[in-house]
Amino acid sequence: MLLHLKRILTPDEVRHARALLMADDAPWIDGRHSAGAQAREVKRNEQLAQDSAPAAELRALVLRALQREPLFFSATLPRKIYNPLFNRYHPDAPAYGAHIDGAVLHSHADGQWVRTDVSCTVFLSEPDEYDGGELTIEDTFGVQRIKLPAGDAVLYPSTSVHAVTPVTRGTRLASFLWIESMVRSDERRRLLFELDMNLLKLRQRWGETAESTALTGIYHNLLRQWAST
Ligand SMILES: O=C(O)CCC(=O)C(=O)O
Numbered sequence: 001m002l003l004h005l006k007r008i009l010t011p012d013e014v015r016h017a018r019a020l021l022m023a024d025d026a027p028w029i030d031g032r033h034s035a036g037a038q039a040r041e042v043k044r045n046e047q048l049a050q051d052s053a054p055a056a057e058l059r060a061l062v063l064r065a066l067q068r069e070p071l072f073f074s075a076t077l078p079r080k081i082y083n084p085l086f087n088r089y090h091p092d093a094p095a096y097g098a099h100i101d102g103a104v105l106h107s108h109a110d111g112q113w114v115r116t117d118v119s120c121t122v123f124l125s126e127p128d129e130y131d132g133g134e135l136t137i138e139d140t141f142g143v144q145r146i147k148l149p150a151g152d153a154v155l156y157p158s159t160s161v162h163a164v165t166p167v168t169r170g171t172r173l174a175s176f177l178w179i180e181s182m183v184r185s186d187e188r189r190r191l192l193f194e195l196d197m198n199l200l201k202l203r204q205r206w207g208e209t210a211e212s213t214a215l216t217g218i219y220h221n222l223l224r225q226w227a228s229t
């Protein structure tokens with residue numbers, strides 16, 4: 001499931017994140033440091049050094065933002081989040097070719113292992129600030145091309161092959177992270193998400209009814225069947 005989350009970060013948070021990322025002394029390093037063998041061949045971007053003070057502050061900012069967003073919770077059913085990282089692309093470090101994210105990642109920030117079920121990019125540059133830099137995701141409906149306003153995010157299955165097309169003008173700043181879900185199967189997560197969203201609409205339209213109560217019970221009983229905590 002591909003999901004666009006709008007205004008995950010407030011305009012103030014976007015401004016603050018950009019100020020830290022655009023500071024003269026922001027510690028950008030070659031993105032290849034953190035790539036596996038296949039990805040290293042196609043990765044040409046930069047990442048903020050994970051052990052730096054701005055990275056720690058920005059990680060907390062992004063995590064806070066995700067945790068207050070009910071759609072993020074409903075769509076990912078998170079068990080663990082692999083610490084948000086930050087990257088930038090510009091004409092000298094322009095792209096990330098087709099790759100698939102590693103299945104299990106070790107977090108430097110808190111030392112835990114995280115299985116990557118859902119991938120997330122939070123955009124921190126406005127689309128008109130750069131040319132190219134589209135996140136392309138191959139899914140069952142073909143290739144999706146994603147370029148969102150600063151502060152918006154996209155969720156996509158970590159099982160998909162994806163890429164960032166070359167940035168030919170300007171700079172693209174983003175945060176990216178992975179989620180290990182309580183529900184490992186993308187298909188099951190989608191069913192639960194659709195049930196949850198439709199329940200929300202039913203309640204908005206009719207208030208609480210015997211049927212919405214019963215369907216909520218079904219949601220939780222499915223989650224009980226499928227979740228591992
Ligand atoms: O920059 C992005 O939007 C995605 C980055 C990415 O795919 C990765 O670091 O694995």
Ligand SMILES: [Fe+2]
Nearest residue numbers: 099100101162
């Ligand atoms: Fe990736």
